[in-house]
Amino acid sequence: MGGADKSPQNGSAAIHAEQLCRHYRMGATLIRAVDGVTLTVRAGEFVALLGSSGSGKSSVLNLIAGLDRPTSGSVVVQERDLAQLSREELARYRLHTVGMVFQSFNLIASMTLAENVELPLRFAEIERGKRDSLACEALGRVGLLGRMNHRPSELSGGEQQRAALARALINRPQLLLADEPTGNLDSRTGTEIMNMVREFNQQLGMTVVMVTHERALAERYAERLIFLADGKLVGDESNSIAADAEAGHSSADGARL
Amino acid sequence: MKLPDLTELALRNLRESLLRNSLTTIGISVGVASLVAMLSLGIGLQQLASRRLMKSGLFDTVVVTSRRDLRNFGRDREEERNGPAPGESRILDEPTRIEIEHLPDVVEAYPDIRFITELRYNDKPHLTAVAALPPSAKTNDAFEGVQGHFFSSDTAPEAILQKTFAEELLGKTPKPGLDETNVAELAAPLLGKELTMRYAQREAAQNAPSPLRRDDSPSPGDGDLASAAYSVVSREQKLKIVGVADLDPESMRGPTRARVFLPLKLAENLHAMQPTDLREISRSASDQPVYSSVSVRVKSPARIRATEDAIKKMGFNTFSILDATRSLQQFFAVLDLFLGIFGSLALAVASIGIVNTLVMAILERRREIGIMKAIGASDGDVKKLFFAEAGAMGILGGFVGVALGWAIGQVINLGTNVYLKRQSLPPEHFWSVPWWLVGAAILFAFIVSLAAGLYPAGRAARLDPVQALRYE
Numbered sequence: 001m002g003g004a005d006k007s008p009q010n011g012s013a014a015i016h017a018e019q020l021c022r023h024y025r026m027g028a029t030l031i032r033a034v035d036g037v038t039l040t041v042r043a044g045e046f047v048a049l050l051g052s053s054g055s056g057k058s059s060v061l062n063l064i065a066g067l068d069r070p071t072s073g074s075v076v077v078q079e080r081d082l083a084q085l086s087r088e089e090l091a092r093y094r095l096h097t098v099g100m101v102f103q104s105f106n107l108i109a110s111m112t113l114a115e116n117v118e119l120p121l122r123f124a125e126i127e128r129g130k131r132d133s134l135a136c137e138a139l140g141r142v143g144l145l146g147r148m149n150h151r152p153s154e155l156s157g158g159e160q161q162r163a164a165l166a167r168a169l170i171n172r173p174q175l176l177l178a179d180e181p182t183g184n185l186d187s188r189t190g191t192e193i194m195n196m197v198r199e200f201n202q203q204l205g206m207t208v209v210m211v212t213h214e215r216a217l218a219e220r221y222a223e224r225l226i227f228l229a230d231g232k233l234v235g236d237e238s239n240s241i242a243a244d245a246e247a248g249h250s251s252a253d254g255a256r257l
Numbered sequence: 258m259k260l261p262d263l264t265e266l267a268l269r270n271l272r273e274s275l276l277r278n279s280l281t282t283i284g285i286s287v288g289v290a291s292l293v294a295m296l297s298l299g300i301g302l303q304q305l306a307s308r309r310l311m312k313s314g315l316f317d318t319v320v321v322t323s324r325r326d327l328r329n330f331g332r333d334r335e336e337e338r339n340g341p342a343p344g345e346s347r348i349l350d351e352p353t354r355i356e357i358e359h360l361p362d363v364v365e366a367y368p369d370i371r372f373i374t375e376l377r378y379n380d381k382p383h384l385t386a387v388a389a390l391p392p393s394a395k396t397n398d399a400f401e402g403v404q405g406h407f408f409s410s411d412t413a414p415e416a417i418l419q420k421t422f423a424e425e426l427l428g429k430t431p432k433p434g435l436d437e438t439n440v441a442e443l444a445a446p447l448l449g450k451e452l453t454m455r456y457a458q459r460e461a462a463q464n465a466p467s468p469l470r471r472d473d474s475p476s477p478g479d480g481d482l483a484s485a486a487y488s489v490v491s492r493e494q495k496l497k498i499v500g501v502a503d504l505d506p507e508s509m510r511g512p513t514r515a516r517v518f519l520p521l522k523l524a525e526n527l528h529a530m531q532p533t534d535l536r537e538i539s540r541s542a543s544d545q546p547v548y549s550s551v552s553v554r555v556k557s558p559a560r561i562r563a564t565e566d567a568i569k570k571m572g573f574n575t576f577s578i579l580d581a582t583r584s585l586q587q588f589f590a591v592l593d594l595f596l597g598i599f600g601s602l603a604l605a606v607a608s609i610g611i612v613n614t615l616v617m618a619i620l621e622r623r624r625e626i627g628i629m630k631a632i633g634a635s636d637g638d639v640k641k642l643f644f645a646e647a648g649a650m651g652i653l654g655g656f657v658g659v660a661l662g663w664a665i666g667q668v669i670n671l672g673t674n675v676y677l678k679r680q681s682l683p684p685e686h687f688w689s690v691p692w693w694l695v696g697a698a699i700l701f702a703f704i705v706s707l708a709a710g711l712y713p714a715g716r717a718a719r720l721d722p723v724q725a726l727r728y729e
Contacts, residue, residue, distance in 0.1 A: 062723050065631070067630070067631055067722045067723050067726075068721075068722075068723045087635070087636055088635055088636070088637070091630070091633060091634065091635035091636065091638075092633070092635070094630070094631065094632070094633045095632070095633025095634075095635075096633070100631050100632065102631075102726070106624070106627075106628045106631070106726065107628075108625050108628060108629075110269060110270070110273045111269075119629070119632060120632045120633050122258055122259075122262045122266075123258060123629075123632070123633045123634050123635070123638055124633070125258065125259050167632060168632075171633070
């Protein structure tokens with residue numbers, strides 16, 4: 001199914017989904033949220049999953065994130081078949097291999113930014129001293145060092161999403177999964193966030209899979225656009241616009257959607 | 258997740274819903290408090306009873322009687338049947354007493370001398386039981402409250418009166434109902450006064466023929482006849498009242514249920530006729546006195562059993578208060594059990610409160626659980642976090658509850674003592690919270706809380722992160 005691979009970084013396959021299905025029952029009806037998707041994402045690629053709501057794009061992302069298990073088919077991330085992993089192994093996979101950002105930021109309200117950002121390190125049982133320095137480093141990278149002792153409710157949406165990005169980075173994962181990361185933001189802060197995502201993709205070499213329903217946004221940042229409808233893959237094309245933007249990516253700040 | 262992190266996060270989460278978690282913790286506190294209160298009441302009462310028994314001074318005493326003594330019916334029947342037949346059993350005489358005294362762990366063995374006789378005070382006769390006291394009784398708790406002083410020597414012609422006898426001498430009648438006798442008041446007019454004791458002295462027949470000469474042997478052999486006979490001579494002995502004791506004649510002091518006490522050596526030298534003399538006389542081979550019973554004091558109550566066994570092996574019957582308290586201990590064990598069960602009921606109710614609070618917390622923090630799972634928390638991490646919250650509430654509730662229980666105990670102690678004081682009774686300590694109970698109560702609260710957290714924690718851990726994240 002997959003289209004031609006025009007990834008600039010000729011990495012090996014970071015993600016490979018084969019006949020991926022996720023069906024569930026809602027009352028008497030069987031819902032095929034993901035229905036036989038086969039796709040490959042190369043290491044270092046920036047891929048956008050596009051589709052209208054209910055197309056199954058978020059379900060695919062959750063399967064790649066190891067938050068959900070496929071009904072059938074397989075999803076192999078860095079040579080590990082997620083369907084075969086135990087719950088414990090899947091948790092470790094999410095901890096060390098995947099960083100996630102969400103439309104609604106999903107910071108824990110009762111914690112300060114610093115605590116939110118270092119939370120994955122607690123799960124990784126990293127000692128306090130190292131946790132603090134890593135959290136500072138990550139918050140510094142997203143420009144929130146001065147706000148580290150604030151609670152999420154004291155911050156703007158853009159700042160919250162930046163904190164969420166810092167949290168996604170903290171364990172230095174190879175994979176960044178973003179589910180409508182700009183959906184709750186105005187276009188200016190959305191651009192700010194997307195530039196950061198691109199920075200991570202290019203400077204840190206993270207493979208990015210972003211779910212969005214805004215084609216324009218996807219075209220501005222993603223190298224490759226994958227279209228889903230009714231749980232099926234309906235299109236897969238490389239994106240030259242993003243490649244152009246990359247060439248002089250400082251100009252992207254001024255661009256409008 | 259590591260324990261310090263878990264604790265930190267758990268306490269933070271508890272602070273987030275302060276009111277609800279405080280109420281739950283108070284619930285546990287009340288449960289622990291009721292448990293502590295109930296158990297400390299049980300322990301306090303047991304200690305009170307033990308103290309009372311200790312005061313009787315017979316905790317470390319074994320009473321030895323000859324198997325021929327028919328008063329020892331009932332107890333240890335089987336043992337008696339297995340032992341030597343009464344007719345062959347040994348006599349409890351002076352050499353035997355010395356032999357018993359030489360047993361390991363035995364502090365002293367003294368004969369119980371007891372007889373009923375007439376005492377004259379101000380020329381009025383009073384009939385009562387008289388008993389001998391060994392010098393060691395001075396240190397006995399039973400004589401703690403004696404007014405006046407103890408015997409100046411073991412042979413001094415002195416007497417200590419039991420308070421009801423002192424009342425009788427003064428012509429007072431004990432008031433019915435509450436015992437409000439002031440011993441000091443009773444003692445004041447009596448101390449230093451003289452009593453005349455009239456008693457029957459036993460004398461060997463051949464030395465002192467007397468009008469009361471008796472021959473008690475049913476079919477005496479020639480050789481036995483001389484020693485088997487004795488005469489009884491009426492004598493008088495002047496006694497100085499040196500003390501009045503606040504002893505309860507109906508207390509556990511069965512063997513010495515007497516109202517007048519004499520020094521042991523003095524009493525021995527009187528050779529007063531004792532109720533058992535008639536029976537023992539046929540077997541007494543010498544002038545040595547034969548005792549109806551001998552009291553044996555043992556180094557510590559723990560050695561009672563071994564000493565009793567040793568004496569039984571010698572062919573005597575024994576009785577100790579420890580035998581009686583064994584059933585008392587059993588009673589208190591059952592009492593503690595029931596008090597504990599009632600106390601635990603409140604804690605059980607409180608544990609349902611924990612379950613409820615944590616289940617509510619899961620509903621409320623569904624999204625948070627989803628986030629934690631999305632960023633890498635394992636099922637175990639989530640489970641441990643909820644466990645830690647339950648445990649923290651348990652420990653916190655345990656500490657507060659123990660303090661509360663202790664405070665309740667103090668208040669009740671105080672209240673009871675105010676009441677006792679009004680009734681002119683000495684203050685007592687009903688309530689006792691030993692350290693082990695403090696530790697055990699907190700530990701118990703912790704374990705109950707963890708058990709209560711079992712279901713909610715499991716439920717939180719199994720939460721599907723995709724659904725949890727969708728939840729607003």
